[in-house]
Amino acid sequence: MAGNNKVVIIGANGTMGAGAACVFAGAGYSVTMLARSLGKAAEGLTETQNDARAEAIAERISLGAYDADLARAVGEAAIIFESLAEDLPLKKQFFELIDKSRRPDAVVATGSSGLSIAEMARGRSDSFRRNFMGVHLFNPPNVIVGAEVIPGPDTDPAAVKNVVAMLTKRLGRKVIVTRDMPAFVGNRVGFKVLNETAQLAGEHGVAFIDYLIGPHTGRAMAPLATVDLVGWDVHKAIVDNVYANCEDEAHESFAMPSYMSAGLAKGCLGDKTPERGGFYRRAGKEVFVLDPKTGGHEKFQKPAPIEFVEKMKQLHRVGRYSQAFSLLAEAKGAEADLCRRVVLGYVSYALNRVGEVAASAADVDTIMSYGFNWAPPTAIVDLLGAKNTVAMLQKLKLKVPATVEQAASRGARMFPGGVLEYGRTFVG
Amino acid sequence: MTKPAPVYVLGGAQTDFARNWSKEGKHFVAMMREATLGALEATKIEPREVETAHVGNFAAELYAKQGHVGAFFVEIDPVFSGLPTSRHEAACASGSIALIAASAEIEAARYDLACVVGVEQMKTVDSTTGGDYLGTAAWYEREAKGIEFPFPKLFGRLGDEYDKRYGLKDEHLAHISAVNYSNAKRNPNAQTRNWFMSESHAQHESKFNQVIGGRIKVSDCSQVTDGSVAIFLASEKFASAWARRHGKQLADIPRILGWGHHTAPLEFDAKVAESRDNAYVLPHTRQAILDAFKRAGIGSVAELSGIETHDCFTTSEYMAIDHFGITKPGESWKAVEEGVIELGGKLPINPSGGLIGAGHPVGATGVRQMLDCHRQITNSAGDYQVEDAKKFAMLNIGGSGTTSCVFIVGK
Numbered sequence: 132m133a134g135n136n137k138v139v140i141i142g143a144n145g146t147m148g149a150g151a152a153c154v155f156a157g158a159g160y161s162v163t164m165l166a167r168s169l170g171k172a173a174e175g176l177t178e179t180q181n182d183a184r185a186e187a188i189a190e191r192i193s194l195g196a197y198d199a200d201l202a203r204a205v206g207e208a209a210i211i212f213e214s215l216a217e218d219l220p221l222k223k224q225f226f227e228l229i230d231k232s233r234r235p236d237a238v239v240a241t242g243s244s245g246l247s248i249a250e251m252a253r254g255r256s257d258s259f260r261r262n263f264m265g266v267h268l269f270n271p272p273n274v275i276v277g278a279e280v281i282p283g284p285d286t287d288p289a290a291v292k293n294v295v296a297m298l299t300k301r302l303g304r305k306v307i308v309t310r311d312m313p314a315f316v317g318n319r320v321g322f323k324v325l326n327e328t329a330q331l332a333g334e335h336g337v338a339f340i341d342y343l344i345g346p347h348t349g350r351a352m353a354p355l356a357t358v359d360l361v362g363w364d365v366h367k368a369i370v371d372n373v374y375a376n377c378e379d380e381a382h383e384s385f386a387m388p389s390y391m392s393a394g395l396a397k398g399c400l401g402d403k404t405p406e407r408g409g410f411y412r413r414a415g416k417e418v419f420v421l422d423p424k425t426g427g428h429e430k431f432q433k434p435a436p437i438e439f440v441e442k443m444k445q446l447h448r449v450g451r452y453s454q455a456f457s458l459l460a461e462a463k464g465a466e467a468d469l470c471r472r473v474v475l476g477y478v479s480y481a482l483n484r485v486g487e488v489a490a491s492a493a494d495v496d497t498i499m500s501y502g503f504n505w506a507p508p509t510a511i512v513d514l515l516g517a518k519n520t521v522a523m524l525q526k527l528k529l530k531v532p533a534t535v536e537q538a539a540s541r542g543a544r545m546f547p548g549g550v551l552e553y554g555r556t557f558v559g
Numbered sequence: 560m561t562k563p564a565p566v567y568v569l570g571g572a573q574t575d576f577a578r579n580w581s582k583e584g585k586h587f588v589a590m591m592r593e594a595t596l597g598a599l600e601a602t603k604i605e606p607r608e609v610e611t612a613h614v615g616n617f618a619a620e621l622y623a624k625q626g627h628v629g630a631f632f633v634e635i636d637p638v639f640s641g642l643p644t645s646r647h648e649a650a651c652a653s654g655s656i657a658l659i660a661a662s663a664e665i666e667a668a669r670y671d672l673a674c675v676v677g678v679e680q681m682k683t684v685d686s687t688t689g690g691d692y693l694g695t696a697a698w699y700e701r702e703a704k705g706i707e708f709p710f711p712k713l714f715g716r717l718g719d720e721y722d723k724r725y726g727l728k729d730e731h732l733a734h735i736s737a738v739n740y741s742n743a744k745r746n747p748n749a750q751t752r753n754w755f756m757s758e759s760h761a762q763h764e765s766k767f768n769q770v771i772g773g774r775i776k777v778s779d780c781s782q783v784t785d786g787s788v789a790i791f792l793a794s795e796k797f798a799s800a801w802a803r804r805h806g807k808q809l810a811d812i813p814r815i816l817g818w819g820h821h822t823a824p825l826e827f828d829a830k831v832a833e834s835r836d837n838a839y840v841l842p843h844t845r846q847a848i849l850d851a852f853k854r855a856g857i858g859s860v861a862e863l864s865g866i867e868t869h870d871c872f873t874t875s876e877y878m879a880i881d882h883f884g885i886t887k888p889g890e891s892w893k894a895v896e897e898g899v900i901e902l903g904g905k906l907p908i909n910p911s912g913g914l915i916g917a918g919h920p921v922g923a924t925g926v927r928q929m930l931d932c933h934r935q936i937t938n939s940a941g942d943y944q945v946e947d948a949k950k951f952a953m954l955n956i957g958g959s960g961t962t963s964c965v966f967i968v969g970k
Contacts, residue, residue: 157753157755185757185765186765187759187765188755276753447584449588450588450589450593549600550596551597555583557583559584
């Protein structure tokens with residue numbers, strides 16, 4: 132990386148651009164926030180100040196517009212962070228501009244959450260391609276510290292090493308390096324589960340699925356509420372991209388349910404369209420929930436309690452996570468079967484990405500734990516016991532990951548840390 | 560008096576102070592459990608080896624409507640059923656009182672291995688209610704009842720008293736805040752490790768840095784924190800066997816070299832009246848430090864490698880600087896200006912980030928300070944390690960300078 136402290140953010144008025152500015156400036160970088168106009172960049176700065184909860188962060192930030200300031204700002208920067216909309220032609224158009232004025236040793240990073248890094252670099256200069264990579268931050272970056280670094284086919288390994296060190300040491304990120312495949316590791320695994328729960332909601336209802344596959348299964352937030360938070364448009368972009376470009380054992384889990392397409396067509400994007408809602412819609416204190424069969428929202432009614440779910444929550448409440456998962460393993464009934472199918476499906480799908488898009492089980496753990504606030508899959512294996520996990524996977528006809536099979540045969544634990552590292556992901 | 564038997568510090572573990580256990584839907588026993596299981600794992604001690612347990616906790620009755628907190632240690636592991644346990648309370652010094660009680664038992668040869676757990680779950684209530692609960696660490700009826708955020712106001716008055724006697728510039732307090740936040744960025748368990756802070760933000764009142772009471776702004780305050788810390792104290796007999804088991808020499812295991820413990824009148828006005836003719840604003844705190852130095856055979860503060868002090872507010876760290884003898888009374892600002900207290904300085908204070916940066920789960924803070932002293936002496940503090948640390952001190956204070964506890968840890 133060029134030996135100075137200057138960072139340029141392209142698309143700085145977006146949520147992720149403003150968030151990235153907060154993280155870089157917070158770490159002491161001198162940041163230039165660029166947008167279509169100075170006014171738009173100023174809007175981004177206000178968001179950055181709100182993220183930082185400090186007006187004084189502006190002392191480390193300057194603002195600019197693409198037309199007037201891009202060439203100069205990019206020409207001075209050590210790091211150029213692109214945070215435009217997920218629109219490949221648009222991104223490529225900016226990379227062409229950046230290529231013309233960047234210093235030969237400046238790193239160019241795209242914040243894309245899943246587009247092809249190779250495609251974005253195509254046609255650029257040698258030095259651009261050597262210093263170009265994906266740096267996928269999770270939203271909101273001032274709170275969620277997971278990050279994926281995705282080298283392209285020509286990225287210099289030394290540049291990757293430097294960026295990983297910078298993200299880890301200066302920006303406090305938990306970083307993994309992934310292969311350049313659709314949605315990378317975090318969103319590939321995460322949206323497989325999220326879309327699967329959306330499919331199940333079509334059959335079993337939204338409130339029921341969010342209750343059954345709720346935080347007690349190892350996540351900070353219920354899955355369909357998470358899709359509302361992320362936005363249905365973003366959800367669609369991610370699952371469509373994986374569905375069109377990846378062939379794997381869970382291909383059909385990425386087919387977006389038709390009721391969601393219908394909702395999207397009506398402008399239901401989740402929390403960002405509060406008046407139309409998504410899976411949930413709030414009006415004052417009242418909560419309404421989507422009926423996938425009709426496409427309308429009905430008054431939310433708490434699902435009838437299920438014994439094993441309530442017991443798991445009680446056990447998590449007092450920190451007895453292992454007993455909670457024993458209960459999940461042994462619970463009887465169709466509801467328990469469904470819950471096991473999703474939870475074990477997560478473990479199977481996540482750990483089967485090792486050697487494909489992810490380098491190791493530890494990397495999958497890191498990104499699911501620090502990018503999604505979900506239980507690390509190997510911690511779930513340990514709580515269930517590796518042998519027991521293999522038996523459960525076989526019974527559910529889910530592909531047994533090689534790493535789990537090895538742990539079962541050696542009688543070894545998989546998660547490298549202890550309860551202090553995974554306890555937070557089990558919610559009572 | 561004969562020299563008491565040595566007390567060894569074997570190590571321990573803490574929860575991530577950034578966690579919100581109410582959001583996780585959890586009872587404080589889960590916090591105690593994770594910290595204790597983590598401590599067992601870190602030290603490779605078997606649960607059946609623990610002989611006694613002491614729990615430091617300030618106000619579970621208020622925050623969680625639950626008393627009898629010591630008994631919750633037994634809920635951590637079925638093996639603990641039947642163990643002698645107790646809970647200790649001295650406001651923000653609760654953790655230290657638990658440490659003093661446990662070390663006294665080791666010194667008296669009653670037990671060979673004690674587990675000390677500090678715990679506080681504070682995010683069960685909103686900040687105003689929490690501020691009112693914290694008021695019970697003062698003389699509530701006289702100093703806190705009906706007052707919003709009484710403690711920032713009391714510690715603001717500590718700053719005012721310095722100002723009156725010696726002069727005090729708020730820019731020095733802002734620097735103390737910035738140093739603590741900056742150190743916390745190196746501590747993977749610090750509550751504020753991903754927060755923004757700069758000296759200029761700390762210096763100025765703004766929308767995001769409002770005045771809470773008197774001269775105290777948000778940036779001068781420690782945090783509202785959920786957290787638990789567990790640590791093991793052992794006799795020479797247990798420590799020798801434990802060292803052998805781990806291929807270590809007994810001489811490599813940190814010990815409590817000295818301690819001090821004094822209590823001043825509860826009311827802040829009474830403290831100030833008592834110290835009117837004294838060069839030290841809080842003479843009982845000064846005496847606790849001198850006692851610890853004497854017991855540890857330390858001639859002056861220069862023999863320390865660093866200090867974990869009680870910065871519940873920037874003013875309390877400002878007070879600690881001259882009370883430890885780093886400067887003459889009233890001249891703490893010199894150490895602040897000269898960079899003495901910074902990581903890499905002559906005598907780093909709060910390399911962990913302290914209560915301002917790392918967080919302040921009230922009843923756990925003393926135990927956290929002891930764990931950080933242990934980390935420093937065993938060269939295991941990672942990115943906030945003080946180079947070649949030989950002797951570390953901790954000062955833990957309850958109330959407005961009421962209960963002062965000091966420990967010196969070294970080999």
